[in-house]
Amino acid sequence: MTAHGASRQALAAARERLDALTDSTSVDAAQLADELAAITALLHREAGLRRVLTDPAQTGEAKAELVQRLLGAQVSGPAVDLVAGMVRSRWSQPRDLVDALEELANSADLTAAQRAGALDDVEDELFRFGRIVASSTELRAALTDRAASASAKVELLHRLLGGRANATTERLVTRLVTAPRGRSLEAGLESLSKLAAERRDRMVAVVTSAVPLSDTQKQRLGAALAKLYGRQMHLNLDVDPEVIGGIRVQVGDEVINGSLADRLDDAARRMAS
Known part of the structure; x- marks a missing residue:
């Protein structure tokens, strides 16, 4: 999600709380994901409730107590505690809380996959x-x-x-x-x-080539991009015969076109300069 102002700070705090929860192996991350997704759906449907839970005129403690009353018997303790912490924070607009909950649900599911090595x-x-x-x-x-x-x-x-x-x-x-x-x-x-x-602090590079890249080419390209961008790089590979004899790499909004050899040579020159 794209957050602004107070919501950005609230989201950052919520991410930290989720990480702290899912660092514990006693918390079922997949179950937590399902519960957060259900709460997301509830607040998406109930406009009045999400306005109350993000109302700056209400104290954080009052909003947290409301969460406890509404959800305490419906979902697990970790889910209730996480949402109660979120409503104590200040949100720029009600929708931001729902967007944040959805992101946390997805992150919890990805954490479950990470634990399983998948x-x-x-x-x-x-x-x-x-x-x-x-x-x-x-x-x-x-x-x-x-x-x-x-x-x-x-x-x-x-x-x-x-x-x-x-x-x-x-x-x-x-x-x-x-x-x-x-x-x-x-x-x-x-x-x-x-x-x-x-989840692994990696950037994603979408790589489109005319033919499948060899393992050596993938390793060289991944290493060059990681050094260029200063972060570990995950390559999403696609094959398009129309990329005649070349390669197209997209990292975020930046697109790199050219032959594989030319781009790697250019990457090497940039790293050396």
């Missing part, structure tokens, strides 16, 4: 699913059809991903499709991919 698989599956959606207008239409029921979309996603993708990937995509909250499917998938990369 985070790399989830990152790659999110990227590949985004490419599948981009290449199939029929699939995109089915997944974004407002007239279609949520259960029908869940069934379609299960047929596509069930048994083929990590369970975390399926949960993340299913939540996005059934509760888009005004975002496009593409924007939601991109946001999930970035969040997955951030």
Whole structure:
């Protein structure tokens, strides 16, 4: 999410609290993700409630007590404590609280994948699913059809991903499709991919080449980009025959075009200067 002012500080504090919770192996990160997603859906539906929980005229303690009364018997203690802490903070607008809860739900699911050693698989599956959606207008239409029921979309996603993708990937995509909250499917998938990369403090480079890169080429490219940007780099690889004899690399908003050899040579020169 893009937060401003008070909401940026509140989100940073919420992320720290989530990390502290999920650092404990006694907390079931996947369960916490489901509970936070349910609370997100509740506050998305109930405009009055989210206004009350972000009302600067109410004390933080009063809002935290309301959370305890409403959720205490519905979700686990860690989920209640996390949300109670969030409503004690100041938010620039009510929607920011809901956006933050959604991000934390997704982060908790990614933490569960990381614990299981499956985070790399989830990152790659999110990227590949985004490419599948981009290449199939029929699939995109089915997944974004407002007239279609949520259960029908869940069934379609299960047929596509069930048994083929990590369970975390399926949960993340299913939540996005059934509760888009005004975002496009593409924007939601991109946001999930970035969040997955951030779990290891990595940047994402989308690499499009005419032919599949060799392991040596991937290692050289990843190392060069990591040194250029000063952060570990995760490569999302795509093949497009129209990239004749060359490569296209996109890191955030920056696009690098040119042949692989030329770009690596240029990267080496820049590192040496």
